[in-house]
Amino acid sequence: MVNKKIKVAELFAGVGGFRxxxxxxxxEIVWSNQWxxxxxxQHASKVYEANFGKENHSNEDINEVVTRDVEEIxxxxxxxxxxxxxxxxVATTLHNSKGLKGKKGVLWWSIHSILENKKKKPKYLFLxxxxxxxxxxxxxxxxxxxxxLQSLNDLGYAVEWRVINAAEYGxxxxxxxxxxxxxxxxxxxxxRLQKANKIDWLTEEGTIAKAFPVAKTISxxxxxxxxxxxxxxxxxxxxxxxxxFLNTGMLIKxxxxxxxxxPNYDGPKTVLGNVLQNGEVTPEFFxxxxxxxxxxxxxxxxxxxRTTKEGFEYNYSEGGMIYPDALDNASRTIITGEGGKxxxxxxxxxxxxxxxxxLTPIELERLNMFPDNHTxxxxxxxxxxxxxxxxxxxxxxxxxxxxxLYNQIN
Numbered sequence: 001m002v003n004k005k006i007k008v009a010e011l012f013a014g015v016g017g018f019r020x021x022x023x024x025x026x027x028e029i030v031w032s033n034q035w036x037x038x039x040x041x042q043h044a045s046k047v048y049e050a051n052f053g054k055e056n057h058s059n060e061d062i063n064e065v066v067t068r069d070v071e072e073i074x075x076x077x078x079x080x081x082x083x084x085x086x087x088x089x090v091a092t093t094l095h096n097s098k099g100l101k102g103k104k105g106v107l108w109w110s111i112h113s114i115l116e117n118k119k120k121k122p123k124y125l126f127l128x129x130x131x132x133x134x135x136x137x138x139x140x141x142x143x144x145x146x147x148x149l150q151s152l153n154d155l156g157y158a159v160e161w162r163v164i165n166a167a168e169y170g171x172x173x174x175x176x177x178x179x180x181x182x183x184x185x186x187x188x189x190x191x192r193l194q195k196a197n198k199i200d201w202l203t204e205e206g207t208i209a210k211a212f213p214v215a216k217t218i219s220x221x222x223x224x225x226x227x228x229x230x231x232x233x234x235x236x237x238x239x240x241x242x243x244x245f246l247n248t249g250m251l252i253k254x255x256x257x258x259x260x261x262x263p264n265y266d267g268p269k270t271v272l273g274n275v276l277q278n279g280e281v282t283p284e285f286f287x288x289x290x291x292x293x294x295x296x297x298x299x300x301x302x303x304x305x306r307t308t309k310e311g312f313e314y315n316y317s318e319g320g321m322i323y324p325d326a327l328d329n330a331s332r333t334i335i336t337g338e339g340g341k342x343x344x345x346x347x348x349x350x351x352x353x354x355x356x357x358x359l360t361p362i363e364l365e366r367l368n369m370f371p372d373n374h375t376x377x378x379x380x381x382x383x384x385x386x387x388x389x390x391x392x393x394x395x396x397x398x399x400x401x402x403x404x405l406y407n408q409i410n
Contacts, residue, residue, distance in 0.1 A: 021398025339386030
């Protein structure tokens with residue numbers, strides 16, 4: 001029997017990191033959506049279309065698509081996306097027959113709407129977010145993740161999650177993100193997860209554990225999600241200073257099992273020095289001698305008095321950054337402000353044979369394991385290309401989880 005391709009809808013597609021990772025396995029993207037609300041020129045969407053074509057690609061606010069008709073999104077087996085970390089709380093509304101309404105404009109609820117309203121529901125989910133999601137908001141740690149888990153629970157999904165730092169598995173960037181996989185109760189994978197020993201699933205048998213091995217753990221914390229989404233919004237972890245959600249866990253039938261795991265990897269490692277373009281770098285990436293003091297100040301440790309706009313004086317201190325960046329280690333996390341000439345505490349600076357310089361767009365693409373010049377397009381500046389990579393994910397993580405998810409499905 002030939003395994004058929006798994007049909008995928010890709011939300012919040014950016015410049016296509018999920019697609020690049022999944023298409024290396026037996027997945028077919030049947031629909032994609034990318035919309036940047038704060039900008040008139042839809043640069044990321046243009047880059048996406050330049051690489052993958054315009055067919056079945058939507059450049060429209062996803063909230064408007066799902067409000068108009070969720071069936072405009074073709075049927076798919078797997079829904080994927082790196083959705084923004086926002087406040088997921090819900091409000092009760094009288095005129096809404098279900099009594100629950102997600103905050104307007106919060107993109108989690110557009111995912112929820114697809115899962116709730118599509119006649120043929122996707123059987124699997126593969127989502128990504130910043131690891132802060134597990135402990136936000138600060139006044140009620142873990143509440144947003146609890147709302148999300150309970151909403152998936154209500155819709156008939158089981159979920160497994162893990163915070164993965166790509167560099168701990170030999171990839172070139174220290175980028176920590178939380179990845180989660182959802183299985184609808186109609187699938188065999190759901191039934192396997194339900195029967196499994198929970199520790200074994202999280203450390204050996206589950207999709208993520210197979211893709212990214214961890215050391216065996218024996219401690220497991222159980223949390224019962226009580227109440228509807230409004231009650232969770234109002235009451236979850238009201239007095240807790242810490243989030244109950246650890247870096248690894250699963251949810252099935254309203255019960256959460258969570259534990260702290262440590263990576264178990266002993267393979268090859270790619271470091272910052274491995275991705276450099278040697279000898280091909282144009283002058284604008286080199287740091288001007290006159291700007292050196294500014295870079296040194298921003299990168300250095302500080303203990304100084306500062307004054308607020310209101311005239312209030314306070315003591316300010318921060319530690320020094322490694323400057324220039326070490327070439328024999330994975331790079332620090334790329335941020336959206338990585339591009340442009342201005343001195344910055346957070347931009348990468350490396351030593352080259354011609355002096356200190358910033359990283360090029362190709363080097364930033366390589367740190368996320370994108371093909372060279374994936375984001376190169378007429379009218380797209382180097383600063384914008386750096387911005388895309390600050391928002392992107394490490395393609396190698398998607399590829400490995402995608403491969404194991406495919407095995408799990410088949």
